[in-house]
Amino acid sequence: MTRHDDITLGGIARNRIEQIRDTESETFRAARPKSEAKVGNGIAGFLGGVPMHWMKDWPTPFPIVVDQAKGATITDIDGNRLDDFCLGDTGSMFGHSPPPVARAIRRQAGRGLTYMLPSEDALAIGPLLQEKFGLPFWQIATTATDANRFALRIARAVTGRETILVFNGCYHGSVDETMVRLKDGRAINRPGLAGEFRDLTRATKVIEFNDLPALEAALADKSVACVITEPVLTNSCMVLPEPGFHAALRKLTRTAGTLLLIDETHTISTGLGGYTKVQGLEPDLFVLGKPIAGGVPASIWGMSDELASRFAAYERSKEPGYSGMGTTLSANPLQFAAMRATLEEVMTAENYAHMEHLARRLDAGLTAVIDRYRLPWHVARVGARVEFICAPGPLKNGGEAEGAHVPELEAAIHVALVNRGVLIAPFHNMMLISPATRVAQVNRLIAAFADVAAKLAA
Incomplete structure (x- = not known):
């Protein structure tokens, strides 16, 4: 015994x-x-x-x-x-109240906190995002969860496909479709989801990270609108990509007509521009939350020129109405001020x-x-x-x-x-x-x- x-x-x-x-x-x-x-x-x-x-x-x-x-x-x-060394689980990755951000918040506090219109800081942020992260077109949201949701809407809109693909153990905030896992080789809803009555695996495929044969097989029927992934699995015990994984991921998604969304919310620690810029990745969609405004709740999501053109064509053809993307307090002047300070003076x-x-x-x-x-x-x-x-x-x-x-x-x-x-x-x-x-x-x-x-x- x-x-x-x-x-x-x-x-x-x-x-x-x-x-x-x-x-x-x-x-x-x-x-x-x-x-x-x-x-x-x-x-x-x-x-x-x-x-x-x-x-x-x-x-x-x-x-x-x-x-x-x-x-x-x-x-x-x-x-x-x-x-x-927790630093708000990345939210304060650049330290608590970086002086440039604190100054920007004090400056903006007396000028209004939200008014649904751009400020002078907003005019500077667009080019800064292009320079730092490489993609040409951007939108502001409040959390990475929101940004991922909106980006997935774009992916489904332009591909006409419903299914997304995630990697087992992934973390993309509280995006419903990503709350799946593998158990004994079978995709299931993650245990413990409160009030979830749907089978999330109906429109989400889940495979293991670094498993290229499984990825190729999952994309083969060309039903997947988007692969959403972190460059490194981080919200579990950390898993690094094996050599050649990201190059193969990009090649396989392009062959299948599937879009690639890179979520850098945790891997922005990699270096200037995140893992994407440091390693030369070529995503169609890019998401970054938490530290982008130095601790002020904010996130960004960007897209390639080709995807922006495809979405513009979709917009011209779709029925008028609410897109399901955007929240009233997103893209507010306090976010702009803190984000500009972070991009210009902190994220160096x-x-x-x-x-x-x-x-x-x-x-x-x-x-x-x-x-x-x-x-x-x-x-x-x-x-x-x-x-x-x-x-x-x-x-x-x-x-x-x-x-x-x-x-x-x-x-x-x-x-x-x-x-x-x-x-x-x-x-x-x-x-x-x-x-x-x-x-x-x-x-x-x-x-x-x-x-x-x-x-x-x-």
């Missing part, structure tokens, strides 16, 4: 994980009496006790109540300072060089710790985005990524890192380097990770 303490998760004995989680949870509570008093039993007036349900998904005993965030540091209401080659340099340092430091304690883990990185994965690697697809996810172990590590002054992403072991991140912060993260790894491996 297997003893309880012989059962391992990610190479660590389960009872050891439980001991560390319990000890670290008590340390967390002791350091945050004000946060516990205010939110430990939920916040009055909010469903589930939090303003947004995922605030309960942090693995800490209760959410941290933030007093302020600046650069790459968060300070809570108990006075605890945290080196922030110099800042990306700094981020890349420190990300390499973090990657090497975490890898050295994993090797030192002979842990069956690995590190994955795409530009300024780094992730330690509590399983051997590299991972090839979403199925492997799901199998590599070890929630109990990851939760224990997360709380232990917070107690050592470091905050990483709550949903996976993701860490971001910002232009405001300093060498000392990276060194502290590596040292904290080493201390936690030593305790786990003891």
Whole structure:
């Protein structure tokens, strides 16, 4: 019979994980009496006790109540300072309140926040988007979810096809059609969807990332309007594309008359212009949310010249009426001001060089710790985005990524890192380097990770 303490998760004995989680949870509570008093039993007036349900998904005993965030540091209401490597799960990838963005917000605040008309900043943004990301035609939305929805409408309109294709383990916000997965080789709705009464697989095909034979087969009947994908799977344990994958993806979609949508919301960490620009990808549609306005809710979606021409022809022929694209508060002057500041002064080659340099340092430091304690883990990185994965690697697809996810172990590590002054992403072991991140912060993260790894491996 297997003893309880012989059962391992990610190479660590389960009872050891439980001991560390319990000890670290008590340390967390002791350091945050004000946060516990205010939110430990939920916040009055909010469903589930939090303003947004995922605030309960942090693995800490209760959410941290933030007093302020600046650069790459968060300070809570108990006075605890945290080196922030979560950075709003990419929303603040360029740091909290970058000075150019903060100045732009103050400037615009006295000039009106929304009026459904362009501002001077809007006139500058169009050429900036063309320059940064390479596509000629753009629209503004408020979230990447909205941008992806609108882009998929365009794809279906011009192709006359209904079906889209996604990769198992993908993440494109809360776009309904992408909420599918593979189970035992069969496409199903993702478990846990609230109020979903449709079989989403009726109009969505799902295959594994990096599986070119499966991709070719799925596109063969020429029923797929659009393949929507991240260049790297990120909202699971990170999966990098195998050599030649993206070139083959583009060739196969063109052969099938299928459009290609690249969602860079997380992979914008790769470098200036995102993975698309750095690696020379040629999407028909491009989406970027979260950090494009320095933390102000905004997103962009763009298209190629050919696709724009096709959509213009469609527009001339379709029946007049509401397109189903657009929200009233999208493309407002506050977004324009913050986005212009981000594009001109924050999203720069110099800042990306700094981020890349420190990300390499973090990657090497975490890898050295994993090797030192002979842990069956690995590190994955795409530009300024780094992730330690509590399983051997590299991972090839979403199925492997799901199998590599070890929630109990990851939760224990997360709380232990917070107690050592470091905050990483709550949903996976993701860490971001910002232009405001300093060498000392990276060194502290590596040292904290080493201390936690030593305790786990003891």
